Amino acid sequence: MGKLIYEGSVSAEFEDRLLAHIQFVTQSKLRRGEPFILTWTDHLSLGGGRSSVWIHPHASLLFKFHGSRVPELNPHWLTALSSAANSPRGLYAVREPAPPRPPHTVANASTTAR
Template sequence: MGALLISTIARIELDDDALHHVFSVIVTKLRRREPVLLNWTDEHGMPEFVLVNPTTEVTATYDDHDLGELDPHRLQRLMVQANSNAGLCLDAAMERNTG
């Protein structure tokens, strides 16, 4: 399990593969100087949202040094979410289904 650290606002645990894909999407958006809305469900089942902008510090920490390759279909699906009004759902990012 890796972790996505968003400034001092949030720490979200994701498996390394999901984190690798999510972090890639976030970095792409921020390099374009575009904000990205992230949403997830906390440990109590409550929805959480954070709007990450290009000045927000975002860090990914991984458990495994071998991250594997990025799946272009999964990246495309996550980027579509990131560009939507609802934002990038980290819960859905954990799902490996590329369909």
């Protein structure tokens, strides 16, 4: 589990793969000067509930990953997370979409029947 530390005092744990996707979306939004809300569900050991922070270009953010391997980013997941970040609700963890299935092809009868 990695951590996102906001302003040196607020932290949230995320799986490294999700954290890498959140980092990418955050960087993209902040490069464009677009502040947004980031919301997560607090662990039961912290009392449960949820927390939100206002992410803005001057915020101090630390993305601390548990592992050293950089995960491959799923463009479909980035799109889903970006859509959430652009909504009034803000960025929150959404499930990773399944990879799209290749189109189903029907074998040509003339090539299969011999």
